[in-house]
Amino acid sequence: MPETITPALRVEGLSHDWGAKSALANVGFSVPAGRFCALLGPNGAGKSTLMAVLTGLIRPRPGVVTVNGHDLGRAPRKALAQIGVVFQQPTYDLDRSVGANLRYFAALHGLSGRTAADRITECLARLGMAERIAEKVGALNGGHRRRMEIARALIHRPRLLLLDEPTVGLDAPARAAITAHVHDLTRDGISVLWATHLVDELRETDDLVLLHRGRVAATGAVSDVTAGQPLAEWFLAQTGAPA
Numbered sequence: 001m002p003e004t005i006t007p008a009l010r011v012e013g014l015s016h017d018w019g020a021k022s023a024l025a026n027v028g029f030s031v032p033a034g035r036f037c038a039l040l041g042p043n044g045a046g047k048s049t050l051m052a053v054l055t056g057l058i059r060p061r062p063g064v065v066t067v068n069g070h071d072l073g074r075a076p077r078k079a080l081a082q083i084g085v086v087f088q089q090p091t092y093d094l095d096r097s098v099g100a101n102l103r104y105f106a107a108l109h110g111l112s113g114r115t116a117a118d119r120i121t122e123c124l125a126r127l128g129m130a131e132r133i134a135e136k137v138g139a140l141n142g143g144h145r146r147r148m149e150i151a152r153a154l155i156h157r158p159r160l161l162l163l164d165e166p167t168v169g170l171d172a173p174a175r176a177a178i179t180a181h182v183h184d185l186t187r188d189g190i191s192v193l194w195a196t197h198l199v200d201e202l203r204e205t206d207d208l209v210l211l212h213r214g215r216v217a218a219t220g221a222v223s224d225v226t227a228g229q230p231l232a233e234w235f236l237a238q239t240g241a242p243a
């Protein structure tokens with residue numbers, strides 16, 4: 001792939017203060033098309049604040065965010081149309097089926113009828129959830145609920161998927177399954193920004209942005225930035241936080 005290709009996400013000179021507290025300070029990095037990029041940082045590093053900026057909840061000031069070349073500040077509709085989001089806090093209707101939950105989101109994106117049905121089948125299949133379409137969300141375990149939310153975030157075929165600590169509260173097998181499914185999405189050219197403080201969710205071939213105290217402390221391919229050191233040891237040395 002040529003170097004000049006437009007990145008899925010570019011963040012430049014981004015800062016945000018919560019009152020007197022600096023949460024992000026001159027943050028800059030990019031996620032190339034089709035890459036899995038881990039936004040790694042200990043608790044309080046600023047990951048959720050950054051996700052709030054990237055999803056348009058907080059206006060970047062100062063700073064510039066572009067999604068597939070669309071400036072989030074100047075052309076928010078175009079930029080946001082390219083993004084799928086899985087927030088840290090789950091959002092779904094427990095009393096309705098998986099299919100009904102997805103139909104609701106499809107309708108929000110202007111999809112209905114056969115188009116919506118096909119898209120829902122496609123997205124559930126990508127997360128290994130096709131056979132659960134008629135089950136009530138309240139009857140699913142935590143891992144399957146999360147997978148449904150990821151499928152739902154893909155319904156409008158975004159180019160960039162943002163996930164804020166999507167495995168919080170899940171057991172090890174569920175975490176591994178979700179991590180694998182989301183890595184697989186990059187095969188189809190979807191770019192992923194995955195916020196986490198758990199280094200075992202990263203692969204050697206991933207990209208990584210290390211966020212520490214609101215600043216980018218390291219960025220690049222995992223194997224390059226760690227220079228062969230085990231990732232957990234490297235993370236501890238960089239941040240003082242156990243992974």
Ligand SMILES: Nc1ncnc2c1ncn2[C@@H]1O[C@H](COP(=O)(O)OP(=O)(O)OP(=O)(O)O)[C@@H](O)[C@H]1O
Nearest residue numbers: 018021022023041042043044045046047048049050
């Ligand atoms: N709404 C808010 N009001 C005031 N301060 C906030 C707010 N949200 C976050 N902060 C502060 O900003 C800093 C960064 O927090 P943030 O939640 O972005 O970090 P994080 O890396 O997502 O951490 P965690 O893993 O604990 O969610 C912290 O010091 C936090 O206390």
